[in-house]
Amino acid sequence: MATWAGREDPSAPTELLRLTGVSKSFGPVSVLRGIDLTVHRGEVMVLLGENGAGKSTLIKLIAGIHRLDSGSIQFDGVPVQFHSVAQGEAAGIATIHQELNNVPQLSVAENILLGRLPSRAGFVTPGAIRRRARQALARVGLSDLDVDQPVGRLGVAHQQLIEIAHALDVEAKLLILDEPTAALTAEEISALFAIMVDLRSRGVGMIFISHHLDEVARVGDRVAVLRDGDLIDVVPADTDQARLVRMMVGRDIADQYPRHRQTDGESEVLLDVEHLCQGKRLLDICLRARAGEVVGLAGLVGAGRTELLRAIFGADHYDTGVVQVCGRRLASGRLRQGIREGLGLVPEDRKSQGLVAQASVRENIGYATLASTAHAGFVDRAGQAGRAEAVARRLRVRMRDVDQPVADLSGGNQQKVVFARWALAGSQVLLLDEPTRGVDVGARVEIYEFINDITAAGATVVMASSDLPEVLGMSDRIVVMNSGRIVGEIPADQATSDQVMALAVRDVESPEASGGANPPEVSGETDRAQAPNHGDPIKDGGNR
Amino acid sequence: MRKLHRWASVALSAAVMVSLTAGCSNPADGGSGADASGKVALLLSTMNNPFFVSIRDGAQQEADNRGVSLNVLDAQNDPTTQANQVQTAVANKATAIIINPVDSDAAAAAIRPALDAKIPVVAVDRGITGVTVDSFIASDNVAGGKQAADILAKAIGESGEVIVLEGIPGASSTRDRGQGFTDRIKTYPKITVVASQTANFDRTEGLDVTTNLMQANPGVVGIYAQNDEMALGAVAALGGNTAKAVKIVGFDGGDDALADVKAGSMVADIAQQPKLLGKQAVASISDILAGKTVDKTQSMPVETVTQDTVDKFTQANS
Amino acid sequence: MTTGQVGAVRRRAGQDPKTWSRRFVANNGPLMGLVVLCVILEFASHHVFLTAGNLSNVLVQASTIAVLAFGQTFVIVAAGIDLSVGSAAGLTAMVSAWMFTSAQFPAGIALAAGLACGVVVGAVNGLAVAWGKLPSFIATLAMLSIARGLTFVISGGKPIPTPSSVSFFGSMIGPIPVPIIVLAVMGIACAVVLNLTVIGRSMYAVGGNIEAARLAGLPVKRILVTVFALSGLFAAVAGMVIAGRLQSAQPGAATGYELNSIAAVVIGGASLAGGVGRASGTLVGALILTVINNGLNLLNVSAFWQQVVMGVVIALAVFIDVIRHKGLSH
16 A cells, blocks of 8 residues: 655654765776765755766665665664665665656556556556556646556656656655756746655655756755765755855856847848748747847747757758748758758757767767768768867867767766767857756856857857746847747846746737737847957867 | 567567468469469478479479479478468368478477378478378488498598588488498498588588588598588588599489589489489379378488499489 | 877877776677687697688688678668678579579679679668668568578579689689688778778767767768668678689578678677677677687587587677676776
8 A cells, every 4th residue: 555644753753864974986986985964854955066976876875776885874763775776665765867767658557656566466456556556646746647548648747747656656755856857847847846845744855956056945955065976065955056056066157147148139140930830839930040149949848949949950841931041941851951051959858869879079079070071981080080179178078088988978068069069060050959958057157158159159049948047047039939839039138037937838829829929030139248259169170 | 668669569570471471482483372272282391402492393293294283382491381381281272292391390290280181191301200191202311321331431442531411410311311321331440430510401511511620630531421512512622632532422412413423523422312202202192192002101212323323323313 | 180189199108008908808808709719729629720721711611701790780880680691692692693604694794793782682671771661670581581582583492503703702812712802801891981981980870879860960861771782782792702612602502691690790799789889899700600610610519519509609708798898887
């Protein structure tokens, strides 16, 4: 039976998890050094740190995926050393991993009870499965969900909640959430936080990993900051953001969103999309982007942002409409023509769409220019290596050398490699889909600075992002999509998150919605900061 | 993951489809389809080997002479395919079945539907373990092995090292031809078998295995190959010069091997008479269908063919 | 040379020799396996194995499987599989022999037609995979059957003598057997294509992540067709070597060789999931398979045990590779 008894017994000791001097090395690499950390019942401990700081390793040690080299773990008052996830789960530790671990073909109910299907004499008991699944779903606010449909048909947010329901089905005392908000929209995040608050009131301890500093104060009680395997400090969740960033990166980051706005609304139109339609996914999309500007694409998941970027890029066909890049018309679905004319796409999911994991940094940077730099079918190895190295340096990709497999890099550096590919190709119109998802603060600012560089040099950027502060902070104007339509446009310096969300969630079928569907060409007043540097940095792959 | 799953199911169904169509096709004459209605079905283990092609030729000749309509099917050395072919033949009401089993043991179960349907069955070349068919027609492989030992001994002056190229491990012809040879070669005290290795009745393997064995045993003066294909591989391995120094004896009596005997690169071939096997099978079937009785086992003699007798043999068997 | 490269070279040169040698062993597990196998056989065979004559035999015998496996490497690197290489080898040699014998074409043209036939067979596979969206397993399984069937149709089930142009593949140039030269030439060609050409590097990208390759602007479909066409061409060359060595095209030649070629590629360190594989590894894989056969003959091991040993060695080779990679990544 799934039990979810409130654990408010006042006599119970408040301490749930205690780590003492925990260290871990992989081969010669020391990943964690002497971590001391305590998590109490009914407490949300936020784990903060850049990629590679040791957060994942730490939670894997707690969950029983890795084993300690030294130190000790006390859980619920008893010293423990789990040898498997199952042992950890049995003791009451549940983990929601960053990557979805659902089996897409199985039903919602089967996924929730995966590994512990109720059965009688070897036969599953469908009634019991459904009942228990519904109970678990109710706890994450999904009472209405059809438990018999395959999970693969649901969206990412629902799948995430189903994983949480899976974790809650066992009597979890400690819930570990590894970047659960990365793929969720603002609304879904709010719902998740409500669930977390509810769990906290029932005495569940939580360890919460996030890259979003604004989430820290919203849901956290205390914050543990890790940097390069050391626990820097444990501070209250309402600590000033600038201080948290300084603790994480070990230096000051003056501005999280260092956008230098410089467009005057009169520069050349590099991307011109007119009346683009694609089934029911894209409805009469008109969009222009001018040299030097960043156009933010906001909207809920499923609003059509990814579909729009892919259609413009030529990754998918569209039905009607015109796409022009630098004044030239592109045929539908002709991806390579688009790249030749100056398009570049940084896709939504760098792992499955952006990078060839086993291949080296050099190869990954060079794919878009492989054929154009070749001589009689032979790769220009020396030239490509030199150019790749130069552009990787410019983007500050942290790597051993350009021959290192890209899979070995951290998420932020991997994302920079995707950017570097288009930098090398000299793309003038860069389409970004969730450009900083899963990227830590330091690398994120470096990516923003690269965006500043290329727009200053006359390129244009269309950036779809679910991270509202990012859209507000980095765009020159914000185009809001809703149900396959463009429903409004706001100059960034006047925009507020409330305004954007209001457009994003508005019922588009209502009459007043049509007012916002004009071609969002007028970009309004923007901040006209001077370009910080000149020249043509995006083409700059030469020797230095 | 989902993709893989779909692939796997598509792969499986397609594999089944391919194996079914393979089972029903007839590569040698363009495939006359699976319709065996009113015909005698000739189920061959493989047409990948001239010997079995000759069985078919002999059977076809005899069938043409007697006005029997023959449906030839190739199991491509796959017992399952052959079992399917038996079922198809029974379902299509074949009047009789001539089977050349891929595997003597597997054929026992495979032939059951035919026996149950009271369809006359004649086995050719290989028997069916534990089942009494109307007639079993085969060359006398044990006697052939003995003949091979005698002619090889004679060719090397009854002394020296010899090697044996074995057939497919476990096949009855491998056993019988090996047994006959081993028993008889013991009676020559100065001859030693220094190596006995399988080359799976295959010419390319015969080439490679012979090369390897000659490396380990440079003093070898004679080779007994349990079929022609391996013998021809051995000839290719030794090349024109050494072939006459090392005496090679093959087994089967195929055209290529007889040509080599004539040219002197093989000292002798133990010739089965595959056409005779085929002819005899069709003849027995027509006798059975006509209500006559035939012997339960019919041993077809094998003949030791040497350079002197090869022309006579070829004439008699064309 | 750019500053970046100088830096990289310096860094590499700066590694101490101990690390280097360890890395060499780690990166060349199959090669180490081959060396160990050779040493064992040398002693077990009482010093027959490591003679010039026997090593030449091994190389000649390895040539067909290696050339097939070189072609297979392209396909496996691109995350496909080619089950039709054995049948394609049989068909192409038969086409050449038939063109010469029955259709009376000159020997050179007969050879060219055979090789072209290999390219066509491969390209059809590629078209079925790239445009027909068939899994390569299915497309090439169908071709396995089609090509073998056509071989029987052309030959009527009987061997056909080969023209001089094909027999050349089984002959000697001076003291060196032509199959060894073919092995070397095709091996170098395979390495050059994989490492130095646009199409080769693209194969790794397509095999590693086909969607990322497409979104980076690589012509994925064209690449797939080329990959299979190359495999077909290599199969045709292997077919010529088989027929050349026997001086005749056999209808059943190279039956089942597709599995050996796949085994050679995988033993050589390639991943069936794609994106990984080297020509040198494939050569080592083919040599391991051949050396085992050769060694078992030299040691006069019984036929029954040979199959057991072969299976154990293939499983061990890949297993050791898996363990090694697991050990290296943390």
